[in-house]
Amino acid sequence: MGQRKLTARIVLHRFRGRRAESLVQIALGESAKRVHASAPVKTNTRESDYVLGTHDDEVARLGLQHRIWRSVVTDCWHRAGITHGWRVLDVGAGPGYATADLAEIVGPSGAVLGIERSARFLEAARERCARRGLTNVELREGDLMEVSLGNLGYDASWCRWVASFVSSPKKLVENIAGALRPGGVAIFHEYSDYETFRYMPVKPALESFMVEVMQSWRAAGGEPNIARELPQLLSDAGFRVTEIVPRVRTVSQRDYTWQWPKAFIQINIARLQELGRATPEWRADVLREFAEVEADAGAWFTTPMFLEIVARKE
Numbered sequence: 237m238g239q240r241k242l243t244a245r246i247v248l249h250r251f252r253g254r255r256a257e258s259l260v261q262i263a264l265g266e267s268a269k270r271v272h273a274s275a276p277v278k279t280n281t282r283e284s285d286y287v288l289g290t291h292d293d294e295v296a297r298l299g300l301q302h303r304i305w306r307s308v309v310t311d312c313w314h315r316a317g318i319t320h321g322w323r324v325l326d327v328g329a330g331p332g333y334a335t336a337d338l339a340e341i342v343g344p345s346g347a348v349l350g351i352e353r354s355a356r357f358l359e360a361a362r363e364r365c366a367r368r369g370l371t372n373v374e375l376r377e378g379d380l381m382e383v384s385l386g387n388l389g390y391d392a393s394w395c396r397w398v399a400s401f402v403s404s405p406k407k408l409v410e411n412i413a414g415a416l417r418p419g420g421v422a423i424f425h426e427y428s429d430y431e432t433f434r435y436m437p438v439k440p441a442l443e444s445f446m447v448e449v450m451q452s453w454r455a456a457g458g459e460p461n462i463a464r465e466l467p468q469l470l471s472d473a474g475f476r477v478t479e480i481v482p483r484v485r486t487v488s489q490r491d492y493t494w495q496w497p498k499a500f501i502q503i504n505i506a507r508l509q510e511l512g513r514a515t516p517e518w519r520a521d522v523l524r525e526f527a528e529v530e531a532d533a534g535a536w537f538t539t540p541m542f543l544e545i546v547a548r549k550e
């Protein structure tokens with residue numbers, strides 16, 4: 237589908253302490269539309285073709301994932317300069333866990349714009365922001381492969397675990413580049429070495445689960461280890477990469493991080509079966525081996541490694 241040109245219209249918006257008229261309505265075309273804070277979301281994107289699914293269990297899992305990595309994330313935002321009054325894009329915002337945290341950091345004089353393809357996730361994000369009393373968040377339904385964000389002049393963008401799932405990471409990076417002001421900062425948390433997803437002692441079905449997850453993302457048109465391509469794509473799009481930090485942990489079951497693969501295995505094994513990629517026998521093997529490592533006080537897990545990438549628009 238061809239890329240749609242977006243036009244920015246103005247709605248009331250706060251910026252850097254001044255009440256200002258600014259860009260907040262983007263006409264996203266028929267396949268994507270703005271989500272108003274109070275309006276019910278009418279689904280017009282396909283929920284079923286997203287490889288990880290958009291059901292309630294996945295919403296809850298993304299919350300767990302956010303809590304597990306939250307300290308790393310907020311430290312990264314802090315070092316990248318995100319502060320009061322900034323206008324920040326949450327690219328592929330999902331159910332809005334990071335969106336809400338960003339909105340609290342930038343405060344009422346700043347703004348957060350979340351772009352997300354799934355109407356179900358947007359609905360969850362809208363409810364979260366309303367519960368937290370946030371009035372500086374705008375959530376828009378849009379497919380980043382089909383629409384251009386336009387020249388928004390934003391201060392920063394946050395993009396976590398999205399680039400692995402898009403058909404063109406180049407288009408994603410160019411879209412972000414177009415939306416930031418010169419000097420604006422683009423921040424990514426994306427996998428670079430998914431194969432580090434490993435249990436000790438080694439369990440064959442759990443190893444094959446990791447391989448199958450990667451294959452399922454590739455079969456859906458994505459690339460698990462997409463972070464390896466981002467520095468070049470960012471440079472080509474006019475960014476200077478200022479920092480790349482590998483993020484990986486090796487944990488025992490006493491560590492909260494252990495809950496991350498636990499939730500992922502339990503939820504994704506069902507999704508893989510739904511997608512026709514898992515037999516009941518293999519599913520049973522994976523869950524049996526996971527029960528074994530859970531029962532083993534000497535077992536350890538290494539997380540799939542991702543890169544924290546910070547880049548400035550020249």
Ligand SMILES: C[S@@+](CC[C@H](N)C(=O)[O-])C[C@H]1O[C@@H](n2cnc3c(N)ncnc32)[C@H](O)[C@@H]1O
Pocket residue numbers: 286288298302327328329330331332333334351352353354357378379380381395396397398401402
């Ligand atoms: C693993 S989730 C991460 C969500 C969120 N960034 C977070 O960290 O919790 C990946 C998200 O990317 C969204 N996504 C994937 N492809 C997209 C696209 N082409 N346009 C917009 N969102 C997309 C999915 O709908 C999903 O919400």
